Amino acid sequence: MTIIDLSIRGLSPGTYHATVRETGDISEGPESTGPIWEAVKAKKEGTPARGVFGTVEVGKGGISTVFLDKPVQVWEMIGRSIVVARQQNGKLDKNDADTIVGVIARSAGVWDNDKTVCSCSGKTVWEERKEQVDRGML
Numbered sequence: 001m002t003i004i005d006l007s008i009r010g011l012s013p014g015t016y017h018a019t020v021r022e023t024g025d026i027s028e029g030p031e032s033t034g035p036i037w038e039a040v041k042a043k044k045e046g047t048p049a050r051g052v053f054g055t056v057e058v059g060k061g062g063i064s065t066v067f068l069d070k071p072v073q074v075w076e077m078i079g080r081s082i083v084v085a086r087q088q089n090g091k092l093d094k095n096d097a098d099t100i101v102g103v104i105a106r107s108a109g110v111w112d113n114d115k116t117v118c119s120c121s122g123k124t125v126w127e128e129r130k131e132q133v134d135r136g137m138l
Helices: 037-046 127-132
Strands: 004-007 013-021 027-030 051-056 063-070 081-085 101-102
Touching: 004 051, 027 127, 051 063
Parallel strands: none
Antiparallel strands: 004 063, 013 051, 013 081, 081 101
């Protein structure tokens, strides 16, 4: 069993769906993440898709924290993307301010990851993080 601690800040109030997607390609936002992980296989077998993790209720302040659990192994999800959006299925719009996307990765200890994020910029994970925080990301 994998437990996901999902904390969200900055979305409009409402119900959102947390789904794991087939790929970790977030170059075009949610549009490039692919279908829900193993949705096609699940449809054939008549079982729930492994990539459907659950719903999240975002309150008036735009903040939500939820624990979700799923009978999957962490290593199966590494490199895939997670999408939190109002709709679970269908076309996702990269211009929707209320759709968020990220890549699932295994975390190193605090300040222990000095790998570069991009060989073209040479920035480390922590330099990239500082830049994103300066732009308003938590």
